[in-house]
Amino acid sequence: MAEIVQNAEALELLDELTVMTGRADPYPRYARLREISPVVRAADGALVVTGYADCSTVVRDPRFAHLPADMLAFIGLPDWRDHPALLQLFTSLLTLNPPDHTRLRRLVGSAFTARRVQALRPAIERMVADLCEGLQGEADFVDAFAFPLPVGVIGELLGVPAGDRAQFQSLVRDWTQVLEVITPEVLRTADPAAATIRAYLADLVERRRREPADDLLTALVQAQAADDRLTDDEVLSNAALLFAAGFETTTNLLANGLSALFAHPSQAFGDPAAAVEELLRYDSPVQIATRVVTELVELGGIPVEAGERVVAYLGAGNRDPRRFPDPDELRLDRPDNAPLSFGGGIHYCLGAPLARLEAQIAFPALLGRFPALAPAGPGERRDSLSLKGFTSLPVRTG
Template sequence: MASIVEGREVSALLDELSTMVGREDPYGHYARLRELGPVLREPDGTLIVTRFADCQAVSRDHRLGKMPIEMLPLAGLADWAEHPALHGYFTSLLGINPPDHTRLRRLVSSSFTARRVRELGPATTRMIDDLIDDLSAAGTADFVAAFAFPLPCNVISELLGVPEADRAPFQHLVQDWSAVLDEITPEVLLKADPAAQAVRDYLGGLAAERRQRPRGDLMSAMVEHEEAGDRLTGDELLTMAGLLFAAGFETTTNLLSNGLAALLDHPEQLPRLHADPAAAVEELLRFDSPVQNIDRTVIEPASVAGVALEPGQRIVAYTGAANRDPRRFTDPDRLDLLRADTASLSFGGGIHYCLGAPMARLEAQIAFPRLFERLPGLRRADGAERRNSLTIRGFDSLPVTTA
């Protein structure tokens, strides 16, 4: 049986990663953790894996799932159902296990199709061009606030059928609500709960309208599934629509900001971006993933890297570290937009593979080439600020100049 590595060196590295300095550039710390051993243990008993093969195994193993609702009180969340922000998370695809997860994913996937995402292409291009116009007119702007944040919110709104006139408030509501994906504290919930309720109330009204007058949008499709017998309940419908806002926006916003920063820091790669935008986006996802780790709870006895896992144990797979594992990728700390194999873990794996991955890819594949085609002088300005998070990696602010 393989041994678990723990002790002072592990604790010291994890302590460094808990600081803003460590989170600014975690990849050196990840490298040291990878070399310590395949399975590490935090002082609180949480197990950690950092190597690609082990993180992939954790993401795909059906015996490792989301923390069951009945275990939430043990994690200090006995009142989770009283908080709209937490109820929306723990009852969504992000927080449930089979068989409920299997049923909901199947129903939503039948509406949220690849064809529906592809059909967003022209509207997404128009939105991108409008935002680029604003960037160009401003000369200097915060890329997060001016582009990376509003774009996915508008695309998701277009997908669901939220009228353009109603979209502006969603940006700040979703930002407040989605903060619970990063950390759950009383301060976060003070803003997240009313934001989640406001989003849910609006979507409830939209769903009621679509029942009376269906259109070709995703909300209409999900309403039809809700009314077809063994389908989405009203609560499930609103929870799923809210999830598309809260989770979809986080991934894409940070893919866009991390990706732009990487491209501006590696201008020699720009010709490769235009040669194959799809391959370029995959490499940007691998190089600086918007989601750096995934959290699982052991549901049934299992093992990883030869270490036995017992039900109730918590295990965290550091996918950001896995994406830089030299056992999997040649010269992994080098950005190479024509890298032959970029199959990363940035969207997770297994049954919890990100439902919105095709939409995030679409937005990035259109956005990056058009940004540099239309703004050839685009470059960083001073004052960039990284998010103080180890789970969601991105920027609070990424000032750029177009002159």
């Protein structure tokens, strides 16, 4: 029977993914890890999987759970509740397991039904048209389009006033560093950012209690008041998560997608739905999902014991040649496409339909309005692998 591999080459490849040079283009390293073994043990003891089938199992099979917040005490963070960055993360939908996850998802999920998302189409089309108007000459695509579009959409949905939204780009980027690695240095940046976000939302929650509005934040507040299903921490943590996830992932999708299109100018942007799925597959805005095994299970024919921590490299699964022929080629009309970029199972991204809709509207509008749209210089990748994207992407409209 096959065994879990831990060898010098695998450890070196994983180590390369912790630095900017490896993160900018991780895909060759993913491919080599996949060749070495279906399951590789990292230096910190976690198991790493890079195949599509195994990554799909990790995010869909209920035997793989999110790491309980209590486990933070066992990795040197017994005071995790004293860190705003961790408290805000580990009391949110992103990291909870049933039954708390089930309760919260049922409440919040009503805002992201297919009907409600499609009802936003006219508003998104107007935002895209307005942003195209401002995208003239040379500009930074991230600042001028990829950030303001999704932050405008999720801001309207959640109820964050338009004038307050711009400040959250850097705040969320600093807070979400804890998704990459938790160190004292990271917490020194992430904690004040999370505290600022929390203080702002706490003030907005109080205003919604006094003056309800037709938005998701009011719905969260009223659910709390109705039968105490939500604690104060849950209201604030999930409001922060929904707002941050609502623009962070979509910003990365838009910038990664445009960069991929620049690199493949011969590709015709035909069916928007198919094209966006391929852009999600080709350079996923979310690259990693971490779980803990709750009972004996097999990955790649290798038995994995309960208690093991597993890291699924979703970006690697999206480039698995056993699932996608010629996976390193961008094919905007790729058939039978099912990227792992939004996860799966009970933790499948609530905002996936909204992110898809924004991209399906944005790319045809951009390419139609600016047929000569081109890079105006090298883009700058963000120093992150969990959330893969750009901090800047200079463009010229032509």
